[in-house]
Amino acid sequence: MELIKAQKGTQDILPGQSENWQVVEDVMRSEAALHGFGEIRTPVFEDTRLFQRSVGETTDVVQKEMYTFQDKGGRSITLRPEGTAGVVRALLEHALYNNGLPVKLHYFTTCYRYENTQAGRLREFHQFGVEMFGSNSPSADAEVIGLAKSVFDRLGIKNLRLEINSIGCPTCRAEFHKALKAYFTQYKDQLCETCQGRLERNPMRILDCKSPICSKIAEGAPKILDYLCDDCKAHFEAVQKYLTAVGTEFTVNPTIVRGLDYYTNTVFEFISGDLGAQSTLCGGGRYNGLVEEMGGQPMPGLGFAMGIERLMMVMDKQNIEMPAPDRCEIFIASLGEAAHLEAFKLADSLRKYSIIAACDENDRGLKAQMKYADKIGAKYSMVLGDDEIASQKAVLKNMKTGEKKTIDLSKDFVEQYVCLSTEQEDLAF
Template identity: 60%
Template structure:
């Protein structure tokens, strides 16, 4: 191959991002910052404290915690053996890891209820589509140490407050009770009896679920299996007295809090650890993946994972999905942060002085920049425009000697004389606030 041919040959990317993943680019990351900031502020207003857990856990945590009959465990987990042959899984959801962490670190010995929140990445091997990715992000809330229906209502209200604070409209809240193991046993019998008449029409997955976990049949998305749900027995008809009273008290408290909801007896959630109250926040603006937030109570999970019998509840909100809804509704995000001041220079001496000024500005909390690429003065000004600098200041020999310069407002070219003394940062801050 000739030298020129080699030079002109287009370089090929070694590989592209895996299917079902997304790059969160700098030009859009401000949207994520907006949602994360508001979610954090609301969670902390409710007394929640942040917890961070590993991206991967030992596989048995999810097999025990999430449930061996769930689609998540049977079909969707990213599982591999490490170099010592131990089975490791990328977390498919956040609750099991949070429960493991609070048990292992003795947090349940502190004052209860314990209220936690987290931002986390989750991984599930599903067919990618709008609103459903193989790597996705969630904000999660987990409460521990209270079995009161007041906690159920508060957690639902917390999720509702995040959504309201984001300005999102047209979200419906659906709630249900799936009872406790005692009353669910009777419900399982009724479901088995009902679905047995359709055995020859059920999909293979539902046929397996019929004996192992019949409630999962209500969660099947296949067209044929879904058609049987409308006449299936309803869990609300099988609740024991305690579970029925609990659910009624949850509804009363939601009414007092002004949280609008509907009861949907078909909500069972896709994870085995749920008990009693379950709920979903639904949008009809992002296609079939309409649940932007979902959760419920899981009173047996802490004990199942190895702790004492401590009740828990919580929810997960999909950040990709909530941002999709906000974009569809054309809601405003916090403005993307811009460079406050770009300082242009002419030669090595003025470049060094510009760098000194920039460092002082950064120490005061400004976004300030100067040339670090050896650009010409003209190229520096083009760069200042490209990064959207609010102000630009030129440093030459005269400016260095007199310790004075002019701040140029890039939007309209207005120039303001300034003295490069101890009050310069204060002056710059005042001018930026005037623009805002």
């Protein structure tokens, strides 16, 4: 029978790897909590119109990459390609803004995009994201950027650079679009087929094209910073002032536009020097018109998404040491039915005190049980048989040093184990 394997662009996160993910996620949760961002969890699939309206009809995500299907009721359903749209939908559906502004939310999510798979680019991928609604202050931009930076700093990630830009508001961006259209029209025949379509609908998307020819042409395109209105210019300057005030280094990169249509004003990316082509570890910015576009009252918003797979790749390349995963403290081997029952009870009593304990569950011989104890890295072992049950005495063995201590099974087992194991740890130290 043919072995069914994981789908292309997906991967299993196995024991030995998942512990590292938990460490990273704990840092992210901790930083989100320090900044007052509560957790939200949204469905993995939504009405397709949600993403068409929020992400933008002209984006590659909507045009090429979404996993869309009809359910049994004939409704068009899409697996989420990004996290923000679902959070905005939840904000409006549950009127979260009634609890006071700003609303600060964070999430861990799986996203789905039909893409050509390569290192750092999967069809199912994981993100940590934050969203803030109800503040138009430049300090909010700096806080969101600072949250992302704090995660990287705590994880010890080096060789990162922060690049920021402003893509203005709809008013000043309209003038920029006219200038872009006039510029790219000169090279229309040289643009890729996708960008030829973008030229009429959203010429700013051409700046984000990965085609070498389009990228080369885009180098000479007008720069958005030259078209910012006074309000947008003042906002962007204030963001830079707040970042500078807390010692956050950055570079202004006028070519950053981000890949989704809902962005306005501040946009930013954290770029890694260790990832090659897929160098963006985190990207985000403002989307002041998105809540209104989704049917709500006008409300400013901003946030970011951080790719966890890419983050783990960078940590691996930089040889960042992760804490050793918790391992089994004691394996209780047993011979015979009565001994197995007693081993089961003792292991259960240890777990009630958060001590990782295991006993045989495969009716193996003693040699096989001890081999298994060694494989799972048990610090201590203890063997129970008819003699131990009858005498109520058993031997606790340090698997590393071979040192042995006698346990009285008629007395409090957990207390004796803790005392003896602590004593041996102290001696080893």
